[in-house]
Amino acid sequence: MSKQNNTLDKILDYELRPWLPQNSLDDxxxxxxxxxxxxxxxxxxxxxxxxHRPFDHKTKYYSRLILNTVKSDFDTLYQTIDEDRNENLxxxxxxxxxxxxxxxxxxxxxxxxxxxxxxxxxINPKNTSHQLDxxxxxxxxxxxxxxxxxxQLYLEVQEAFKDWVDDEFIVEDFYTQLLNEPIPExxxxxxxxxxxxxxxxxxxxxxxxxxxxxxFNSFTYKQYNTNPDKLGDLWDSLKLNKFISADTPLATFKKxxxxxxxxxxxxxxxxxxxxxxxxxRIHKDLQLIEDLKQKQWQVTCICFxxxxxxxxxxxxxxxxxRPNLTGDKIDSAVNLxx
Numbered sequence: 023m024s025k026q027n028n029t030l031d032k033i034l035d036y037e038l039r040p041w042l043p044q045n046s047l048d049d050x051x052x053x054x055x056x057x058x059x060x061x062x063x064x065x066x067x068x069x070x071x072x073x074h075r076p077f078d079h080k081t082k083y084y085s086r087l088i089l090n091t092v093k094s095d096f097d098t099l100y101q102t103i104d105e106d107r108n109e110n111l112x113x114x115x116x117x118x119x120x121x122x123x124x125x126x127x128x129x130x131x132x133x134x135x136x137x138x139x140x141x142x143x144x145i146n147p148k149n150t151s152h153q154l155d156x157x158x159x160x161x162x163x164x165x166x167x168x169x170x171x172x173x174q175l176y177l178e179v180q181e182a183f184k185d186w187v188d189d190e191f192i193v194e195d196f197y198t199q200l201l202n203e204p205i206p207e208x209x210x211x212x213x214x215x216x217x218x219x220x221x222x223x224x225x226x227x228x229x230x231x232x233x234x235x236x237x238f239n240s241f242t243y244k245q246y247n248t249n250p251d252k253l254g255d256l257w258d259s260l261k262l263n264k265f266i267s268a269d270t271p272l273a274t275f276k277k278x279x280x281x282x283x284x285x286x287x288x289x290x291x292x293x294x295x296x297x298x299x300x301x302x303r304i305h306k307d308l309q310l311i312e313d314l315k316q317k318q319w320q321v322t323c324i325c326f327x328x329x330x331x332x333x334x335x336x337x338x339x340x341x342x343x344r345p346n347l348t349g350d351k352i353d354s355a356v357n358l359x360x
Contacts, residue, residue, distance in 0.1 A: 029091040030175075033084070033168055034131055040084060040164045041138070046157060051079040058083060061090035064097045069177050071170045072210050074145055074163065078156070084164040088171045096178045103183060110239075110283070110324050112186050114333065116179070120187070124176045125200055131169050132201035140165045169201070170210055177211065238321050241304070242281035242312040243359065252359050253279055259355035263348070265292040265300070267329070278325045279311065290326045294334060297326060298342040299349060303356045310359045 032038040039045065071089070076082040103115045135141070140162040143149055173196050180187050193211055197203045245252060257275045260266045266275070267289040274286050290297050304310045305318045314321055319339040327333060345352075 028095060029087060030095070030168060030171060031127065033088070033164070034127060034134070038087075040080070040161045045080075048078050048080045048156075048160070051083040055079055055083040055086065058086050058090070060086060061093045063093040065100045065182075067093060067096065067174075067178055068181050068214055069174050069211055070214050071167070071174055072208075072212065073167055073170060074147065076163065078160060080160050081163045085167060088164075088167055092171050092175050092178075095175055096182075099175075099179055100182055103179075108320070108324065109186070110285075111333070112183065116183055116186055119179055120176060124172055124179075127172050128169070128176075128196060128200040131165065131172065132203065135165060135169065135201075138165075142166060174211055177213075181213075236315065238281075238314050238317050239283040240277065240281055240325050241279045241314075241321060243279035244310060244312060245359070246276075246280055250276065255358040256355055259358060263351045263355065265290065265296060265352070265355070267291055281312070284325060287325055287327045289329060289331070290334075291329045292348070293345070294328075294338060295342045295345045296348055296352060297322065297334070298339050299344050300352050300356065301339075303352065304359065308356065308360070310356070 029038065033040070076085045099115075099119060103112055103119075138161070140158075142162075144159050144162045145166065173193065176191065176196075177193075180190060184190065191199075193209045194205050197205045243253060253276050254272060257266075257270070257272055261268050261270065270288055274284075275288060277284050277286075278288055301318055301322050305314060319336045322339065323334050323336050
């Protein structure tokens with residue numbers, strides 16, 4: 023999923039915050055609501071939010087916007103995570119989505135609800151004493167629904183990829199571990215009783231007796247067992263020329279060229295064109311590593327991350343060329359493996 027701020031995050035932290043002056047007038051949301059069509063998901067959702075009905079133009083608009091975004095975000099995340107069926111990538115995406123993004127957002131919104139006094143009591147239709155300030159009431163509605171949207175998105179992703187999730191969350195856990203709120207007497211999110219329409223959870227492939235396609239875990243340097251010192255020379259050269267992080271351990275670097283499964287990718291601090299040319303030289307041009315059967319860019323994305331720790335976009339490698347300024351430095355480094 024893109025790292026740019028998505029709609030839910032914009033409501034929490036950016037230009038769609040409902041208390042901003044440009045988002046305060048109810049009337050401006052009438053036409054916005056009419057033009058905002060309901061999103062039809064590609065992947066059926068397995069959870070449902072039980073929440074109050076919206077009561078004005080602003081809450082109707084934000085309610086549809088939030089619920090649409092949960093559906094579209096889940097579609098995007100499902101497609102992204104399921105694309106390669108590679109365990110390393112799946113675990114990376116799940117950790118990035120569940121632990122880094124969604125848990126952080128839920129902690130943030132838990133703090134914000136307390137700071138701005140957006141308590142559920144203000145939108146309880148049976149509690150008429152709290153309904154004098156309609157602006158505060160609308161903002162409370164929106165932010166409380168946003169909280170449930172983050173929880174639902176977490177549960178949808180966790181359910182779809184539960185074979186890869188080690189620490190499974192239930193609804194109560196969000197309140198005790200992230201929101202620091204009392205557990206509601208009636209859970210606001212429930213799992214749907216769906217028969218034969220929800221997508222089957224993506225499961226780890228079972229071992230087959232028949233032959234299966236070769237799985238490439240990393241690069242395999244042809245002289246790995248006979249001349250391992252050459253990898254040390256390459257390691258020195260790439261650090262010296264600022265292509266890889268200076269704190270890259272030699273053992274971690276060598277493992278990337280061992281053909282074995284890796285848990286710690288190398289941080290490539292050069293640009294993507296330099297990484298493209300480096301892999302092209304060792305794989306296609308000089309054939310210093312074993313043939314990867316057209317999977318060299320998939321393996322590159324397993325073995326290297328950018329300076330921010332993010333995965334490279336595999337599709338971008340196909341259109342790149344030799345970098346003019348640093349191509350000679352890469353050639354010199356690669357030649358150390360000959």
